[in-house]
Amino acid sequence: MRSRRPILLGLLVVLILTGCRSSAGARTFEHEAFAFVIPVGWKTKAEVWGRSASAGEEYYGLGVREIVTIQYPARRGQGEAFFAVASSPLGDGESLESRFVRAYEEAVPEIRDAVQRPFERGELSGYEITYRRPWGEPWWQFQDVWVERDGVVYVLSFHTYPGDFESY
Numbered sequence: 001m002r003s004r005r006p007i008l009l010g011l012l013v014v015l016i017l018t019g020c021r022s023s024a025g026a027r028t029f030e031h032e033a034f035a036f037v038i039p040v041g042w043k044t045k046a047e048v049w050g051r052s053a054s055a056g057e058e059y060y061g062l063g064v065r066e067i068v069t070i071q072y073p074a075r076r077g078q079g080e081a082f083f084a085v086a087s088s089p090l091g092d093g094e095s096l097e098s099r100f101v102r103a104y105e106e107a108v109p110e111i112r113d114a115v116q117r118p119f120e121r122g123e124l125s126g127y128e129i130t131y132r133r134p135w136g137e138p139w140w141q142f143q144d145v146w147v148e149r150d151g152v153v154y155v156l157s158f159h160t161y162p163g164d165f166e167s168y
Contacts, residue, residue: 062086064155113141129142129146
């Protein structure tokens with residue numbers, strides 16, 4: 001478990017800090033497999049919603065379980081931007097690519113304007129997809145990165161509405 005932590009930590013820190021409005025006074029979320037910086041003004045869903053937070057639940061029908069989600073602004077019912085990490089063991093004989101493809105082929109509600117590409121950063125490689133998807137009334141803009149380490153699939157997912165990724 002410890003061997004993948006520096007790699008995932010580096011990736012998560014880069015992904016989070018790349019689009020954050022400010023990193024001064026930020027704090028760290030730690031998990032046994034990774035850690036990342038929570039930017040100022042963002043909070044975990046557990047902090048915003050209390051015990052009703054959805055850690056451990058299916059993440060948007062993608063076949064992975066939510067580990068943590070952070071949101072901005074950090075007020076109930078007013079989130080405009082969300083970052084989540086979800087995971088699932090990779091099945092015997094299953095590849096990351098087949099799992100990735102199947103997740104979006106079977107997505108309900110449907111996805112639109114999908115753009116898929118390979119993902120590489122440092123020692124991590126996998127797949128990235130950006131797309132639009134309705135969840136509730138609005139159409140949200142998503143960007144998901146799928147990587148695999150030691151037989152576990154990790155999905156790093158960012159979604160926003162209104163606005164765009166660059167705003168956050």
